[in-house]
Amino acid sequence: DRLYDLVAVLDWNRAPVRAGRGSAIFLHAWRRPRWPTAGCVAFDPRDLAWILARWTPRSRVVVR
Template identity: 70%
Template sequence: MTPAGPDDLVLTPSGIRFRGRRFPCTIGRGGVRADKREGDGATPAGCHRIVGMFYRADRIARPAAWAAAIGPRDLWCDAPDHPAYNHRVRAPFAGSAERLARGDPLYDLIIVTDWNWPIARAGRGSAIFLHRWRRPGWPTEGCVAFDPQHLRWIAGRIGPRTRLVVRG
């Protein structure tokens, strides 16, 4: 694994280290795994580039100039057998997909990693995002989750060289 750089988000036992600060976070209920699979609830080990940022323009201000707004038709395909697996799609959509514009605030701000993207291998896992947590200590399905104010702070400071470093 490439050594972590100054622009990287580094997962440590006490949270994410970024720009000289440490932020509490939660990870997948399945812990960290090098052999990530769809539905295992694990956060994948590795160096994952940040490749996108989405936000609910009807709920929050744009967190960064390069963030893209999402709306009610935006989905994320989680069907391993579909050609759009682990990609953003639009409703109506015939395959299995997760709604990005949720009723709760969990995905009001989403930072997208390149885990199993852009060329997705079936069953390797999808939708590995950084997003807000349900509450402190509550595990995710494989994502990394933060206090919403910490997530906003991070979102305003990440850039094209930022990676999420998760050691297994």
């Protein structure tokens, strides 16, 4: 399983932690296109590599 060969952990539900809001959101590779995740955001591994190569401490992710 190579889902987490490349991964980014989003700063979600921290300071303050809110019960029932989940513990984390990850960006990771998909199993296959349009396959569901457990609340994460999944990408084609090549697209994820492109995103993470350009990631900086000032990068922001908006999940809608």
